[in-house]
Amino acid sequence: MSSSIALHTHLHWAARALQVVAEGRATHQALGTVPAAHRPAVQALLFHALRHWGSSQAWVAHLSQGRVKPRVKQLLCVALALLERPEDGVRYDAHTVVNQTVQACKQDPKTQAAAGLINACLRRYGRDQAAMRAQVLSDGLAQHNHQAWWLARIQAQYPEHWSALVAADLRSAPMVVRVNRRHHDALSYQVLLTQAGLTSTPVGAEGLVLDKAVPVERLPGFGQGWVSVQDASAQMAAHWVWDSPHLQAWTGSERPKILDACAAPGGKTAHLLELGDAQVTALDVDAQRLQRVRDNLQRLRLDARLCAADAAQSGDWQTEGPFDAILLDAPCSASGIARRHPDVLWLRRASDMDALVHTQATLLDRLWPQLKPGGRLVYATCSVFHEEGEAQATAFAQRTPDAKRSPASGHWLPQRLNDAQAAALGHNVAMAYDGFFYAVFDKI
Ligand SMILES: C[S@@+](CC[C@H](N)C(=O)[O-])C[C@H]1O[C@@H](n2cnc3c(N)ncnc32)[C@H](O)[C@@H]1O
Incomplete structure (x- = not known):
């Protein structure tokens, strides 16, 4: 007590x-x-x-x-x-x-x-x-x-799992860290955590989910950039980018060019740079939020070109292109991360949805021409709603003849695991993932 x-x-x-x-x-x-x-x-x-x-x-x-x-x-x-x-x-x-x-x-x-x-x-x-x-x-x-419109949407879109999804929104989320591969792999950093008295379980390639949340100052080497706080679902984005056949077969004398089109506060920008050498352009329409990208990269001793600009409009940022890969972590309802931001449950309005879906489609259409042939665009949202995920990706593929959809997680919703499946994974690992959507398009 x-x-x-x-x-x-x-x-x-x-x-x-x-x-x-x-x-x-x-x-x-x-x-x-x-x-x-x-x-x-x-x-x-x-x-x-x-x-x-x-x-x-x-x-x-x-x-x-x-x-x-x-x-x-x-x-x-x-x-x-x-x-x-x-x-x-x-x-x-x-x-x-x-x-x-x-x-x-x-x-x-x-x-x-x-x-x-x-x-x-x-x-x-x-x-x-x-x-x-x-x-x-x-x-x-x-x-x-949950508001009536939100509940109705989840019930219609996930008739079998809606109550598990809704219940997961009301639980607190565990603290998950991403180990900076430039310093340690996950298992050797886990040893440092153990020495600091912190118990953790590996999740994904660089992730560790902590048994108990702690202030970041207690994480070994946080100030030196050995580790960052990032949910396990968000840690997938940089891998989908680097797994592109175009980047895997990279032989160019220069580093590949990657655009992170909606970058702030920079969690995924940093992960992209931790996993490989690239010229990364980090774009965000919100100059204040872009400052957080700057701070994050500074702590991690990583470097990217930062631009405050609208990714749906022409601008200076395009002079860096065309790009070998683009990450579009689009603005969305945030319906997949309500457990970390419970105000979303009450502040999000049904009337926001059309504008968000329209913005996401516009960003997809405007960014696609900035991608080189053979290049990859990764589309992500921290939403569980189909309109911002599968329906958006399907519509884009249909209207974009040179976009080949490659396998990706789609709607990543481990919250719909039943109790036995969650127990098999381990409770902490099962709870480490927010609701996310990923689609991957390679340019023919
Ligand atoms: C989901 S957040 C990105 C999170 C970030 N990728 C990370 O991992 O830390 C979406 C971001 O998109 C930005 N944004 C919204 N509309 C934009 C636009 N038209 N052009 C560029 N950025 C935009 C917002 O300011 C916000 O920072």
């Missing part, structure tokens, strides 16, 4: 942050105002609350009869998520949760008048929840903590 020291302070900040997300802003903005010393604990509470925000809002509506102001409502939501789903990292006994929530309420002048109401709601929940449960959790939003 976690310590209750300062829990009321963390509850107070988590409720404030939840209100920021309720107003439409992302978690990193919501956490930006939280004092640094409290941020890790508040983030754990906030993420947990976001994962159960559908059910907790239903409970609050029922228990308070809609009589609460926004900040009080969010405080109740954080508390009810803790009471409904006591999970590792956010496990407190019910008595502590109730007392600390009332204290958090009293500590804030904006909520202190509601302390009696909060106390009454939480005590009633403790007393009568079993009798109220069926009535409160009566719709898909309250039962599955």
Whole structure:
């Protein structure tokens, strides 16, 4: 059981942050105002609350009869998520949760008048929840903590696996690292982790999934670029690029030219450079995010040409081309990484989908002419929706006669493993992968 020291302070900040997300802003903005010393604990509470925000809002509506102001409502939501789903990292006994929530309420002048109401709601929940449960959790939003349009899409696209996918979105994701092959292979770095007291399991070619998440400073050689944090699914991208027959047969006197068309914050750019020698152009439309590519490459002592530009428009970046390979890690709904970014569950709108699908198709069409004959384009999205994955890739192949589709993972959804399959892989390895889509096209 976690310590209750300062829990009321963390509850107070988590409720404030939840209100920021309720107003439409992302978690990193919501956490930006939280004092640094409290941020890790508040983030754990906030993420947990976001994962159960559908059910907790239903409970609050029922228990308070809609009589609460926004900040009080969010405080109740954080508390009810803790009471409904006591999970590792956010496990407190019910008595502590109730007392600390009332204290958090009293500590804030904006909520202190509601302390009696909060106390009454939480005590009633403790007393009568079993009798109220069926009535409160009566719709898909309250039962599955996904918006109706998202749930309907997943149910239609994955009739057999939708409940496993939805449940996986509500679990926290393990920490996965990518070992920089220029310094170590995965197994020798695993030894360094063990010496540092960190247990891990190999996943993929350079990946290690840690039993417990730690601050990056505890990873041996992090500052010297020996290792980076990157999900196991994202670690596939650079391999699909380098596995191209064109690059495998490379005999040119110059290094091959690779375009990373949507590069920021640079995880895949760095991996491309760790795996082989290439002239990499890292493009991103967002100049601020591009700074993170610069920082990442600096830490890893790697070099790429960075360009802030729209990959769908002509620009200076094209003078580097044509390219031997292009990685298009396209902007998408992020529906495959909701477990790492639970605000996506609530901030993504059904109305975003058409624009995203249109942007992805435009980027595919505009980038294809920048590829040399024989070259390879890898299309990736961190989405589980077919429109951004298989349907997008199929449509592109149909309208592009010189694009030959080569084998790739397609929709990579290990979350749909059943319990026996997950146990065979090992729980940690099974949980190391986000939902992703990969398609590979070689130019005839
Ligand atoms: C999924 S993220 C890329 C993640 C990155 N590949 C990595 O592994 O760290 C998508 C990126 O595409 C960028 N982007 C969106 N539209 C773009 C466009 N038209 N041209 C270039 N970059 C774009 C966004 O700014 C965002 O950084």
